[in-house]
Amino acid sequence: MVKLLDLLSLCVLLSIIAVVQGARQSQDIRCGACRALVDEMEWAIAQVDPKKMIQTGSFRINPDGSQSVKDVPFARSEGHLLELMEGVCEKMKDYGETLDPVTNRKKYVRFMAREGTSEDVSNVSYDSRVVSSLKFACETIVEQNEDEIIEFFSHETDNVKDRLCSKRTDLCDHALKMPHDEL
Template sequence: MRFVRTAVPVILMVSLCLDSCGARRSADLFCGACRALVDELDWEISRVDPTKVIETGSYFLDEDGNPVATTIPYARSELFLIELLEGVCGHMKEYGEYTDPDTHRHSYVRVLTRDGVRTDPPHTQFTEDITSRLKQACEKLAEEYEEEFLEFFSHESSNVKDRLCSKRTDLCDHPLHTHHDEL
């Protein structure tokens, strides 16, 4: 009977730890998906010819009664950004899961360079299961936070990863310590 009394608290503590570890892993997944999504959007936007513009209509009229049209960079247009959000999560198949050896926190790093060369960063796993989970998390975020992504990327701004993934959406509970730029 004494064994049962001491075993129950130990089992409860182990169970709570496993739940907490699973929650931490899920939080790391969504934080990593957000940061990778921002990296991919930045990359795709940077590839568009900066002189390419799109004309947007307006409800304002000039002195002759004609609608006033304005031009904006195509790469920052809602049309282009929505198209990007619909397909950018496919790039998650190029990311691996890095496990910090000290904290055991997970982040996601590009394992395939933009020209298809595979790198093998230390402490990084690159499996179909990992890339599939990351892609699903990315798609969920792109859908759930579409307005926020459009708002941030319709204008050039700095430090989008922290501003969007940490402050606006609260997906990342810690400031950006790892650098996920192009390999």
């Protein structure tokens, strides 16, 4: 009877540990996807000529004969941001998984180099499971937080990773102490 109780206790304990690890892994994936999404959006915005402008507002003629139209930078316009969000999750194929030696948590880093840059791919694991998990998490984040993403990228330029992924969406509540350039 005592051995049966010990065995049941061990099974319950192992189940609890599995659930906690699963939740932690799920949070790591969502946080990594959010931080990668921000990194990809920031990079794409930086590739646009800052002098390129687009007219926004109403093209209706007001009673006084004027129009409520203004020029805004194309890179941070709602139309451009929506276009970027349509394809940003495809970029998750360029990311792999590694273990942070300090926090012992999984993090996701770009292993495919962009033009003119090289990436350190030592200790980075790349497989279809990681890519599909990151892509799914990214798509979910974009779908559930589209308005917040547009709001942050149209106005904010500093510390978007922490402000969007940690403070606004709570996807990375464990990551507030992570450096800004780290995923």
